[in-house]
Amino acid sequence: MARTQGSHSGITGPRISDAALRLFAQHGYAAVSMRQIAREVGVQAGALYNYTPDKQSLLFRLMESHMTELLASWRDLPSDGGALSQLEAFTRFHIRFHMRRPDAVFIAYMELRNLSPDNFTAIESLRREYETALEVILKQGVSDGVFVVPDTKIATLAVIAMLNGVNTWYRSGGRLSLDEVETTYWEMVRRAMVS
Numbered sequence: 001m002a003r004t005q006g007s008h009s010g011i012t013g014p015r016i017s018d019a020a021l022r023l024f025a026q027h028g029y030a031a032v033s034m035r036q037i038a039r040e041v042g043v044q045a046g047a048l049y050n051y052t053p054d055k056q057s058l059l060f061r062l063m064e065s066h067m068t069e070l071l072a073s074w075r076d077l078p079s080d081g082g083a084l085s086q087l088e089a090f091t092r093f094h095i096r097f098h099m100r101r102p103d104a105v106f107i108a109y110m111e112l113r114n115l116s117p118d119n120f121t122a123i124e125s126l127r128r129e130y131e132t133a134l135e136v137i138l139k140q141g142v143s144d145g146v147f148v149v150p151d152t153k154i155a156t157l158a159v160i161a162m163l164n165g166v167n168t169w170y171r172s173g174g175r176l177s178l179d180e181v182e183t184t185y186w187e188m189v190r191r192a193m194v195s
Contacts, residue, residue, distance in 0.1 A: 013051050015041045017065075020058045025103035029059055029114045059111060060119040066104040067126035073097055074133060083141030087193065090134055091186045094163045099178060105167050131156050138193070147193040159189055 019040035023032045034055055038045040052058045074097075077089060098105045108123075115123060135156040141147030149155045163185060170181055 021103050025106045029111045063123050066108045086137045091189050092182045095182050
């Protein structure tokens, strides 16, 4: 169905995505209906289908957008220096990027189980690309004799899991600043990798 003349697709589309992101993060994908999303945006439920074919497509787009932005932002950083400085850059980047997007991070990790098989495969491919960026740094560090890592794949998954944990407990205005948290986590990652 075509949108009516004067509709605001450039405004409504992003509002639908924002509402879905908030609701999925608060209540879980399975518990949120298209009707709830429409109510949050202030449109009729049927109007949502002018912007998305279904709730699954909405979830996929949110996850894909998060992963694409994550990868692009990482690629935009300078990759100067050796493996140790690149590992520090990755650690600090991961924490900072994810702290600014708590709802997107929650959905990206907790709602994988609700993706259709094809959508899961596409998101998993983007996740592997990001994991590979870290694993390349670890392999380079091992090759250079800087890191002692018996299995770079396991180390990659362990580091990312540890860094993701910051989102579950850190609150602005708490005992530590985000800079202090980054530095503390970097020190833990460094000690785990360096001989």
